[in-house]
Amino acid sequence: METTAIAGKEAKGYKLFTPVKLGALSLSHRVVMAPLTRMRTTKDNIPNDLMAEYYSQRATPGGYIISEATVVSRNGHGYYGEPGIYTDQHVEGWKKITKAVHDKGGKIFLQLWHNGRQSHFDLQPDGGAPVGPSVVPHDDMVFTPKGWVKASPNRALNIDEIRVLVDDFRRGAENARAAGFDGVELHGANGYLVDQFLQDGTNKRTDEYGGSIGNRVRFLLEIVEGMVAVWGGDRCAVRLGPSGTFGSISDSNPAALFGYAAEQLNRFGLAYLHVIEPRIVGSYLKEEGLQPVASAQLRKIFKGAIISAGGFNREDAEAILQRGDADAVAFGRFFISNPDLPLRLQLGLPLNDYDRNTFYGGDEHGYTDYPFYKGAVTSQAAAR
Numbered sequence: 001m002e003t004t005a006i007a008g009k010e011a012k013g014y015k016l017f018t019p020v021k022l023g024a025l026s027l028s029h030r031v032v033m034a035p036l037t038r039m040r041t042t043k044d045n046i047p048n049d050l051m052a053e054y055y056s057q058r059a060t061p062g063g064y065i066i067s068e069a070t071v072v073s074r075n076g077h078g079y080y081g082e083p084g085i086y087t088d089q090h091v092e093g094w095k096k097i098t099k100a101v102h103d104k105g106g107k108i109f110l111q112l113w114h115n116g117r118q119s120h121f122d123l124q125p126d127g128g129a130p131v132g133p134s135v136v137p138h139d140d141m142v143f144t145p146k147g148w149v150k151a152s153p154n155r156a157l158n159i160d161e162i163r164v165l166v167d168d169f170r171r172g173a174e175n176a177r178a179a180g181f182d183g184v185e186l187h188g189a190n191g192y193l194v195d196q197f198l199q200d201g202t203n204k205r206t207d208e209y210g211g212s213i214g215n216r217v218r219f220l221l222e223i224v225e226g227m228v229a230v231w232g233g234d235r236c237a238v239r240l241g242p243s244g245t246f247g248s249i250s251d252s253n254p255a256a257l258f259g260y261a262a263e264q265l266n267r268f269g270l271a272y273l274h275v276i277e278p279r280i281v282g283s284y285l286k287e288e289g290l291q292p293v294a295s296a297q298l299r300k301i302f303k304g305a306i307i308s309a310g311g312f313n314r315e316d317a318e319a320i321l322q323r324g325d326a327d328a329v330a331f332g333r334f335f336i337s338n339p340d341l342p343l344r345l346q347l348g349l350p351l352n353d354y355d356r357n358t359f360y361g362g363d364e365h366g367y368t369d370y371p372f373y374k375g376a377v378t379s380q381a382a383a384r
């Protein structure tokens with residue numbers, strides 16, 4: 001158990017608790033729930049009632065939740081127990097969750113992803129090799145039915161397979177609509193498939209999807225085109241992790257790469273760009289005291305709204321909003337352990353500690369049993 005408690009005064013006059021518009025989303029506060037893989041689906045990656053309870057607990061009127069990353073293709077899995085959005089059963093399962101969030105007056109986007117090379121034979125159709133832009137060996141761990149094991153060696157996708165995957169993301173966006181989501185966010189960060197195409201440490205292709213920055217960003221842009229065709233730009237978003245290293249990825253010139261990607265995304269009129277600050281690797285701070293920098297850099301390039309994520313507490317969330325480098329802030333670990341996080345941040349209430357042992361997989365323990373602040377739910381702030 002790590003200590004994360006922050007208590008303080010009520011956040012009077014804080015921008016964090018003022019309304020904001022992110023594309024088609026009209027929100028009443030800016031404390032966003034970050035996408036969080038929790039691996040608690042039932043068999044065949046189908047979302048269930050326990051997940052509906054978890055999301056419902058964290059929904060607030062006018063509050064915004066980004067779902068855990070959700071796989072668009074049968075060969076996209078990398079964590080046992082993560083949800084999918086490529087079968088009718090997935091759509092039916094997700095309907096329970098979107099309804100639960102909407103019943104509380106909240107909004108929810110589905111985060112679309114493909115794990116790419118971050119996978120294992122045991123998670124692949126017919127025990128095949130995980131796929132990626134290129135064959136680049138790495139030592140990362142993935143979660144299989146047998147627990148955490150080393151990722152399996154991957155193979156490189158051919159052009160026809162890339163086109164199929166682009167279409168899988170479009171179909172994922174369509175299925176998200178059928179499941180009642182308010183929009184979709186593409187997971188382009190943290191070393192998964194889209195990021196593997198973006199960064200040149202993992203993309204060694206010599207065709208139109210590799211080499212120049214323009215070629216490496218092509219896969220991302222083609223996917224976004226498909227999402228936007230389904231939803232319109234103002235209900236689509238992209239998450240990027242400039243200078244991210246999680247998943248053993250790297251780039252020789254991240255400033256140029258992510259600057260170009262953000263500039264290209266301007267044409268879609270997205271609801272927002274979601275930026276993970278490089279002071280965090282996965283869910284660990286690199287070191288204490290590092291300031292957010294990526295949102296400020298991309299703010300100069302990206303014309304739409306920005307959600308910033310990675311290592312924020314209430315005070316530095318407010319600071320980035322005041323500086324104008326972000327329009328909302330996403331919280332990950334604090335939202336895991338505090339179902340009523342917006343209220344606690346607003347009133348300056350102490351936070352529950354989080355338990356890393358129950359982050360990934362398991363049952364209701366460390367999932368739906370984190371306590372709400374006692375008695376606070378009757379206050380006026382809770383009704384926001």
Ligand SMILES: Cc1cc2nc3c(=O)[nH]c(=O)nc-3n(C[C@H](O)[C@H](O)[C@H](O)COP(=O)(O)O)c2cc1C
Pocket residue numbers: 034035036037038067068069111187189190239276280282283309310311312330331332333334359360
């Ligand atoms: C258990 C866990 C699961 C995560 N799953 C996802 C995910 O599915 N998609 C994603 O984009 N980021 C994921 N992240 C990263 C978080 O969204 C967030 O960027 C990270 O936790 C840093 O924010 P924090 O310092 O507020 O926790 C995950 C983080 C944790 C701790």
